[in-house]
Amino acid sequence: MGSVHVVARSAGRKGRRHRRAKVDLQAATTTCWLCGHGGAYELDHDPPRKVLLRLGLDPDDPRFHKAAHGSSCRCPTCGQCCNQVKGDRAARRSRMVRDWN
Numbered sequence: 144m145g146s147v148h149v150v151a152r153s154a155g156r157k158g159r160r161h162r163r164a165k166v167d168l169q170a171a172t173t174t175c176w177l178c179g180h181g182g183a184y185e186l187d188h189d190p191p192r193k194v195l196l197r198l199g200l201d202p203d204d205p206r207f208h209k210a211a212h213g214s215s216c217r218c219p220t221c222g223q224c225c226n227q228v229k230g231d232r233a234a235r236r237s238r239m240v241r242d243w244n
């Protein structure tokens with residue numbers, strides 16, 4: 144750490160590095176970090192992408208990546224889109240904070 148670099152606004156959401164990160168994550172684990180069930184193919188960020196960008200951290204860094212269920216892969220056990228359930232909750236808490244994209 145200690146090095147300062149510019150993080151693109153799209154970082155952590157799209158681009159070659161992000162696609163690569165998603166593939167690596169799926170190879171490492173498909174256990175949802177939110178509900179603990181398998182079959183999670185979405186890449187989620189912990190801390191959230193928005194927070195990483197605000198802190199000047201790289202959202203494409205695998206250290207911040209977690210597998211989660213999402214709209215494209217509902218949890219077969221709970222039937223929910225875990226990262227969206229979480230996102231809705233966060234959005235209600237901070238309505239003033241708009242997504243930067």
Ligand SMILES: [Zn+2]
Pocket residue numbers: 175176177178179180183211212218225
């Ligand atoms: Zn889940």
Ligand SMILES: [Zn+2]
Pocket residue numbers: 175178179180218219220221222
């Ligand atoms: Zn589940």
